[in-house]
Amino acid sequence: MTDPGYKTLNQLMRHIRCSSGMGIAGATHKRALARMGYFHGYKGYRFAGSADRRIPYSDFDELRAVLEFDSALKAMLYPMLMQLEMTMKNVALVEILRAAGSSRLSDVYDRLMLGDKRDGRRGKLEVIHAGNGVLLDAHKRNNVIIRHYYDAPGESVPLWALMEVITLGHFSRILEQLSGPVIQAVATGWGLKRRDAELLPHLVLALKDLRNCVAHNGTAFDTRFKTAKIRDQIPTLLTREMSLPSAATLHFDTLTDYLALVVYLARCLGMPKREITALIRRYVAHAEELRARVPQRVFDIIVHTDNRTKLDGLRCWLRTT
Numbered sequence: 001m002t003d004p005g006y007k008t009l010n011q012l013m014r015h016i017r018c019s020s021g022m023g024i025a026g027a028t029h030k031r032a033l034a035r036m037g038y039f040h041g042y043k044g045y046r047f048a049g050s051a052d053r054r055i056p057y058s059d060f061d062e063l064r065a066v067l068e069f070d071s072a073l074k075a076m077l078y079p080m081l082m083q084l085e086m087t088m089k090n091v092a093l094v095e096i097l098r099a100a101g102s103s104r105l106s107d108v109y110d111r112l113m114l115g116d117k118r119d120g121r122r123g124k125l126e127v128i129h130a131g132n133g134v135l136l137d138a139h140k141r142n143n144v145i146i147r148h149y150y151d152a153p154g155e156s157v158p159l160w161a162l163m164e165v166i167t168l169g170h171f172s173r174i175l176e177q178l179s180g181p182v183i184q185a186v187a188t189g190w191g192l193k194r195r196d197a198e199l200l201p202h203l204v205l206a207l208k209d210l211r212n213c214v215a216h217n218g219t220a221f222d223t224r225f226k227t228a229k230i231r232d233q234i235p236t237l238l239t240r241e242m243s244l245p246s247a248a249t250l251h252f253d254t255l256t257d258y259l260a261l262v263v264y265l266a267r268c269l270g271m272p273k274r275e276i277t278a279l280i281r282r283y284v285a286h287a288e289e290l291r292a293r294v295p296q297r298v299f300d301i302i303v304h305t306d307n308r309t310k311l312d313g314l315r316c317w318l319r320t321t
Contacts, residue, residue: 009030009033009034010030012033012038012042013025013029013030013033016042016060020046020054020057021058022057022058022059022060022063023058023059023060024059024060029060029061032060032064033060036064036067041063041067042063044219045063045066045067045070045219046063048221048222048301048302049222049223049224049253050224055298055301055302056297056298056301057298058295061293062293062294062295062298065290065293065294066221066290066294066298066302069221069286069287069289069290069302070219070220070221072286072289073220073221073255073283073286074213074214074217074220076279076282076283076286077210077214077220077259077262077279078214078215080262080266080271080275080279081207081210081211081214081215081262083266083271084207084262084265084266084269085168085207085211087269087270087271088171088190088204088265088269089163089171090163091186091189091190091269092171092175092186092189092190093159093160093163094189095182095185095186095188095189096108096112096159096178096182096186097159097160098185099111099112099181099182099185100112100159103158103159103160104156104158104159105131105156105157105158105159105162106156108159109124109127109128112178112179112182113127113177113178113179114179116179117176117177117178118176118177123176123177124177126173127170127173127174127176127177130170130173131162131166131170131174134162134165134166134167134170135150135157135162135165138165143165145161145164145165146161146165149161167208168204168205168207168208168211168212169205169208171204172200172201172202172204172205172208173201175200175201175204176201180197183197183198183200184197186200187200190265190268190269191267191268191269191270192268193241196237199231199233199234199237202230202231202233202234203234203261203265205228206230206231206234206252206258206261207261207262207265209225209226209227209228210225210258210261210262212225213225220255221255221302221303222253222254222255222302223252223253223254223255223257223258226252230252234250234252234261235249235250235251235252235257238250238260238261238264241264242260242264242313242314242317243313243316243317243320244260244310244313244314244317245309245313247306247309248306248309248310248313249306250310254303254304254307256283256303256304256307256310256311257310259279259280259283259311259314260310260314262279263276263279263280263314263317263318266279267318267321273318273321276318277315277318280311280314280315280318283311284311287303287307290302290303291303
C-alpha cells in the first residue's frame with residue numbers, strides 16, 4: 001500500500017515551488033536537494049531562529065548557498081572546538097589533582113567538593129551520581145580504560161579516566177561544585193582572572209551547545225542550537241576583557257557572538273595567535289562568499305549587520321595579546 005505522505009524528489013520540488021514560491025527546477029537542483037535532504041536541508045534552512053521567521057529566498061540556489069555557508073563554518077570550527085575541549089579538561093585536571101593530592105574520585109569528591117555550592121549537598125550528590133552513570137555507560141560500551149579500572153582487583157577509577165568519557169555538560173557540573181580556591185586555580189590555569197572563576201561552568205555550558213551542534217551537524221548560523229539562556233555575565237566578561245566597542249553588543253543570537261567566545265577562550269588557554277587569526281580570516285572569507293551568492297536582504301538575516309564591527313573588535317584585541 002502506498003504511503004500517502006510519501007513524495008518523490010520531483011513531487012517535493014513541485015511542493016517547494018507551490019508552497020514557497022521559490023524557484024527550483026532541473027537536474028542540478030534535484031541532485032542538490034537529494035544531497036542536502038528535504039527535512040535537514042530545505043525545511044531546516046528555510047527559516048532563521050524560529051519557524052515563523054522565513055528567509056525571503058527567491059531561488060533554491062540562495063538556500064543552498066546558506067546551507068553551504070553553514071557547513072563551511074562548522075567544518076572550520078570543529079578542530080578548534082575539539083582542541084578547546086581537550087585543553088580545558090586537561091588544564092583543569094592538573095589543578096584538581098594538585099589540590100586533592102590524589103587521583104581517586106572519592107578523594108576528589110570528599111576533599112574538593114564541600115557541598116556548599118549550587119543546591120548544597122544535594123548538588124554534590126547529583127554530580128557524583130551522574131559521574132557514576134557515565135562510568136557505568138562507558139563500562140557497558142566496553143571502554144577499555146574504564147573496564148580496566150573496574151575489573152582489576154584493588155583498582156579504583158581515577159579522575160583522569162572519568163575526564164576521558166564525560167561530556168562538557170557534566171564537566172561544567174564538576175567545575176560548579178569545586179571549592180572556591182580550586183575553581184580559582186583552574187581559572188588561573190585557563191588564563192582567566194580569579195575574580196571570574198565562578199563563571200567557568202557557564203563558559204563551558206555556552207561552548208557545549210556550539211560544540212554539540214558542530215559535532216552532530218546541526219544548524220548553526222542562527223544559534224537555534226542554544227539550549228538555555230546565556231548568563232548575562234558572559235557577554236559582560238567578553239566585552240570587558242576584549243575591550244569590544246559598544247556597537248559590538250553580544251547577545252549570543254548570532255554565530256559571530258559564539259566565535260567571540262571561542263576566540264577568547266582559545267587565546268586565554270594559550271593557543272597560537274596565528275591559528276586564531278586564521279580562524280577569523282576564514283570566517284570573514286566564508287561570509288564574503290555568501291554575500292556574493294545571496295541578495296542583501298538574505299545576507300543581513302544570516303550574518304547580521306553588526307558582524308563586521310564585532311570581527312574588527314576581535315582582531316583588534318588579538319593584536320594586543
